[in-house]
Amino acid sequence: MSESEFMMNLRGMWARAYVRIVGVNRELSWLLFELLFPLFPICSFCFVYKSMNAPDDYLGFVILGGATVAIWMNVIWGMAAQFFWERESGNLTLYMLCPLNTMSVLIGMAVGAGFSTFLRLIITVMIGKMLFGVQFFVTSYTLLFITLAVTITSVFCLGMMMSSFFLLYGRDAWNLLTIFMEPVFFLSGFYFPVKSLGFAVGSIASLIPITLGLDAMRQLCFKLGPVNGFLPVWTEIWILLALSVIYFLLARYLLAKIEYIGRREGRLTLRWQ
C-alpha cells in the first residue's frame, strides 16, 4: 500500500468513525436506549440478589454485566446489521464505488462505535454504583483499562465478521441473531459469574469475547471476583487478543469474498434482487 493510499484509508476511517462519535450523540434517544433501558434489568437482578442477602459484590457483577449489554447490543445492531442498512440506503454502493478499502469503512465504524460504547459503559457503571452503593476494589487500573480495550476490540472484530454474514444472508441472519439473543445473554454471564456454568460450557461461551472480558473485569474490580473467576486474568486477556486477530482476519477474508460475490451476482448494489 502506497503512502497516499494509506492516508486515504486513514482519512476514510476517521470520517466513518466521525458519524458514530459526533453524529450519534446528537440524537438524544441514546440516553433512553443505551442508558435508561439497560438499567431496568440491572435493577431487577440487583433487587433479587439484595432480597437473597447476597454479598454486595454480586450487585457489582450485575452492574458491570448490565453495562456491557450495551456493548453487545451495539455490536449486533450497530455493527453486524449496519452494512445491511447501508445497502438499503444506498451507502454501501458508494462505499464499493470509492477507492477506499471497504475494510477501512468497517474499522472506522468499529472505532466510532467502540468509543461511544466505552463512554456509555462508564456512565452506566457510575449510575449503577450510585443507585446501589456498590464498592469497587480495583486491583490494577492499567490492567482494567487493557482488559476493557481488548474486550471492546475483540467484540467489535466479531461484529465486523458478522457484518459480512448479514450482507450475504440479509434477513435470515437477522432472524438467526434474534433467536440466539437470549442464549448469548445467558452464556455470556451478564448477570452471574460464568464459572457457574462449568468449564465445558464456559469454554464454548468464551467464543463470545464479552464472556471472558466481563469475567476478567469482575476479577479486577471486586473482592469476590477472583474467587468466581473462570480463568486467570492474563490468560483471558491473551485469549481475547487471539480472538481479536482471528475475528479480524476472518472479517477481512469474508468481506473480500462477499464483495466478489456481490459484484458477480449483483447482490450488494441491486436492491431489487
Next chain:
Amino acid sequence: MNIAIETVELSRSFYEKGTGGDNSFWALRDVSLRVPEGMIFGLLGPNGAGKTTLIKILATLLLPTRGIAKVAGFNVDNEFKSIRPIINMVSGGENCGYGILTVEENLWMFTQFYGIPTDRAMKNIGAMMEMMGLAEKAKTKINKLSTGMRQKMNFIRGFITDPKILFLDEPTLGLDVNAARDTRKFVRDWMKNASEPKTLILTTHYMMEADEMCDRVAIIDGGKILAEDSPASLKKQQSGGIVYKIVASYKKIDEGELKKINGVTAFVCTPVAGNEHMEMVFNISSDSVLPALIEKINSLGLSIKSINKDEFTLEDAFIKLVGKRLNGGEAPNV
C-alpha cells in the same frame, strides 16, 4: 483522441431467485460501445432496458457475464482498483448519507473516502454548494432536507471528487423544473471549466434533457443497442416523414385500424389528463395521408380536440426505434 469507455460484446445475465439457475434473463446482450474522452454520452431506453446494469458494470459494481468493459483503458474485471479513484456516480432518488450529519459534514465524509485533504475538501464543498444554491443549507441535517435539496447534495457528492469519468443515472429524477435546469447548467459549466477532459455517461427519462445535453446518445432496449449517434443525426436518420400529434377524447379502440392506413410509419397512443383524453403521435410519410387519418379517427367514434404538426424530435426517433415511449405508452408495430 483517447477512449474513456469501451465495451466489446458486453453481456450480463441474472438468475431469478429460487429457480436453481434455470431461469436466467439477459439484462445486456453483446453491447459494443466506444465513448471518446470529453463527451456527454446519453443512454436512452425504457425501464428494464439495461441502462443501469451497463452503468453498474462500468462503475465496477457488477461483473460482466461475458465480453469486455474498459474504463479509461482499465478492465473492470481485474483492474477495478485503478478505475475507482477516477470515477464517481450519482443516481436519481438516491438516499445516501447519514441523516444525523449536516449537508456539509456528509459531503466532507464522502471526500475523505477519496483521500482529499479536509481544507481542500471544505473549500470545494463551499464553492459547489454556492453554485447549486445549497449554501444556506450547509449546516442543516440531511434528514430535514426536501427531496430536491437532497438530490442537489447527491449531485455535489458526485462532482466534489473531481472525477475524470462520471456516471449520472437519471440524476434529475424527482427534481422540479428549476432545480433540473440548475443541475443541467451545473453539468455544462463543470464540463466547460474542467482542467482536463471529463466524460459523462448520462441515463435519463427526459428526452429534452438528452437532446439538450448529450453529444452522442445510444438507444437501448431489451439489453441491446438499437442505434448510436449524435441526437441531430439520429433525428435525421429516423425522420423520413412528418409527425402529427392528435389529441382526441378517450375511448378504447382497435389500434390495428389506425395501423392499417397507408402512409402511417409509426404510431403511439398515450392516455392523458386521467384518461379523459388520449394523445396519438403519428409518423406519416406525407401530409396527404392526414385526411385519411382524420376520417379513420372519426369513424372510430373519437372526437378530435386538436391536431398539431410537430418537428421530428429525439423522442419520435426513440418511438420509431423502440416502438414505445420512454415513459410507457405502447406503440403498435407499423
